[in-house]
Amino acid sequence: MKILYIKKKNMYVFVTILIIVILVLIMYSIYLNKAKKTFKRDIFYEGNTNEKIIAFTCNVDWGNEYIPQMLEIFENEEIKITFFITGRWADDNKDLLKEIYSHGHEIGNHGYYHKEYGKLSYEINKNEIEKCDESINNILGIKCKYFAPPSGSYNDNTIRAARDLNYDIIMWSIDTIDWREDSTSEKIISRVLTKANNSGIVLMHPTENTVRALPVIIKSLKEEGYTIGRVSDIIKKASNGSIEN
Template identity: 25%
Template sequence: MSFYTWKVERLKRYGVVVVLALFCALFLWLGQWSQLPVFSNNGEPRALTQGSEELSFVALTFNISWGSDKVYEILEQLESHQAQATFFVSGEWAERHPDIVTAIQEGKHEIGMMGYEYESYLELKPEQVRSDLSKAQEAFEKLGFEEIKWIRPPHGHMDKEVLKLIENEGMQAVQWSLNPRDWENPGTNAIIDQVLNEGEKGDIILLHASDSVKQTPKALEVILPGLKQKGLKFVSISELVSGGESETTQIN
């Protein structure tokens, strides 16, 4: 009896070890999948709004739809502080300023799009949205960007139908988690205070590089070293997503 009891006990111990091993393997497997962003839920496409709060990453993003002066000042600030960013530009603007697009790329920054004509997709018919997306893709392909992954719909306007159209084109919509509304020129200190006070791990910060912004380049002189002092690292949207589990927002 004692022999069989010992054998049963040993089998139980082995069984526990096997179960624990399988559990650990499953945990690691799920961990690998959690590193991949999930941009849809039950078939409903979503917009990327924030990166992982577990990593000290922050993504600076700049919208450009017109003008050519302020972007150079902003690029100088980014280079001075060795900060990487993602620039969302309209296809029409990119065609008019291929030299600036090249300068952005040479600065090791990422390029995203904002459609072609920068018209609200909520005011266009589905076929018009598809046409604008197609025209934008053609414009960027001619400039050597054959696989633009990220799109910020013009004016940030989107709904489920727009997101589905974007998804069908193989792209991902990107919103933001922090918006100091620099395009309103609220004051250099106001921009600085909001970004430094509210900026946290995983944030996607919305800024602009069109000529309408008068205070953003000056604000960056403080924002860039300030965020670094908070222990944050500037990364592109692609790095923000690949670095950890990202958050998305359901659009009604």
């Protein structure tokens, strides 16, 4: 009888522990899902507004000779876009960076060097973003809030580093692929216009064919009723910094 009682008691203890473990695992799973969703909300392939607006972004680590022409086009069309600048380029081209900023364009962080951030550790990711942040701040006296990883390469380390430095990660929904040798201005135009959507993000670079394509792209988008703007124009946040739904 005593043995039966002990076995019964042990069974109760086992069941109680099992229930506690299951509850802990369920709570942990809920926490991970919430954390995962929070991470995703810091990575934007497009904006979160349903307005008929498209953001133009230009990643800069080379192509100096085409930037003045791009600025002239945007000035004539009264368009402000987002330029993502590497820190190395900023340090080597202070006057040109100041010229971009003086036209009212938004400046974003593109890392210090044009590396594959998806293969880097947390410490290197953070250092690269921070160094670029410092370079831009020293030249323009501003704090950037958006980070565009070179080649769109990122991993969990990149996400954590960006979050710790109060950056949102910006990707794209429309890729001009203008850096490739076989990308003619006609192909660039087609890639943008066939994928145009509300709150879309267009990725471009300072290239000769991009300069040729821009007037046609801008004219066509405006005729379709689109406004062209910056990343900050398509990402809306509440006063507490959370993403508006």
